[in-house]
Amino acid sequence: MKITHVDAIPYRIAYRKPLRFASGEVHAAEHVLVRVHTDDGIVGVADAPPRPFTYGETQRGVVAVIEDLFADQVVGASLLERESIRARLDRTVGNPVAKSAIDMAMWDALGRSLNLSVGDMLGGYTDRMRVSHMLGFDSPAAMVDEATRMRDDYGITVFKVKVGRRPVSLDTAVVRALREGLGDDVELYVDGNRGWTAAESARAMAEMADLGLTLAEELCPADDVVSRRWLVSRLDIPFVADESVTTPAEVTREILGGSATAVSIKTARTGFTGSMRAHHLCEGLGVDVVMGNQIDGQLGTACTVAFGAAFALTSRRAGELSNFLDMSDDLITEPLTIRDGELAVRPGPGLGVEIDPDKLAAYRIDR
Structure with a gap:
C-alpha cells in the first residue's frame, strides 16, 4: 500500500444557475480531481474545490502546490502513515483544500485496498443522512419556488438561506417569504458568510425572531472579536462557526472564546483526518x-455524507448535501440520488464511487 504517484487534474463543469452569497458567487465547478496511486494498482480519488474568497486557494494554485510540493512529500509513504504525511504537508502554510483532497484520496485508496467502506472505517454509525438544501441570493419568489421544487421533487424539508446583504431588510424579507410560502413544517436557518456587522446581524435576527430559525451561521466576521461575542451572547439559537474554524485549534478558540456555540465541519477543508479531530x-x-x-460536486458530497453518517453527533442534523443538483453534469459514473429528503452512503469499498473517464476527458482543462 505504498503511494507511487499523485495526480492533480483541473476541470470545469458549469452550473445551471450561479450560486450567489455575501462573500462571492460561483458560476462553475472549477475544481481539481486528486488521485492517489499505489503500488498495488489501487487509485483513490477526492475532489478539491478551491474557494479563493474564503481560503485564498485557486484552481491553478491547488494544482501547483500538489505537483510542486505535496506529491514528493507523500510518494513512497504507506497509506497508513496518515499522521506522518499530515506533518509533512503542514510544513507548508495554508492550502487546506489541497491537503484535504490528498487525505481523502488516501482514505479512499485504503478502503479499496482493504475492501472496506470509508464510512465503516471512520465509525459506521448509520448509512444515510437527512439533506439540507442551500439557497443562494435571489428574489423572494424565486427562492420560494426553488425550495418548493426541492421539497416536491426530493422530499427536502431543511433549508439553509444565504443572507448578509445590505440593507438587511432584503434578506429578512426573503426568509419571511420562505416561512410563509413553505409553512411551519420546514426547518430554516441562515448563513451570512460574514456579510453583516454584529449590529446589523442583531437587528436582522430580531426582525426574524418569529420565524422559528434553528441556526445562525457566520453572520459577521470572526475578526470582530468583541462585537461578535456580544452578538452571540444575545442569540437564543446556536451560532455556527464555519469559515472561522478551518483547523481544530480554531474550533477551540471560537468555542472557548465565546464567539460561536456550534461548528460546521467541511471535509473539503479538513479532510477525513482533520474532520475527526474537529x-x-x-x-x-x-x-x-x-x-x-x-459547493461540492457529487464526489465531494459522497465524502461529506460518508463522514457525517459515521458519527452520532454529525448525523444528528441534516447535512448540506444537495447543491450538486445545480451542476450541469458530473464526473462519477453512477449519480447520487436524494430520496425522501435523505442521501445514503454509497456501498462498496472506499467511497463507493468511480470516475467516468470519458467525462473527465471532456471536462478537464489541462489538455
Missing part, C-alpha cells in the same frame, strides 16, 4: 455540529 473536539465540548457544503 468532531472529537465538538463532542468533548458539547457543541452542535452541521456537515457543511463547499
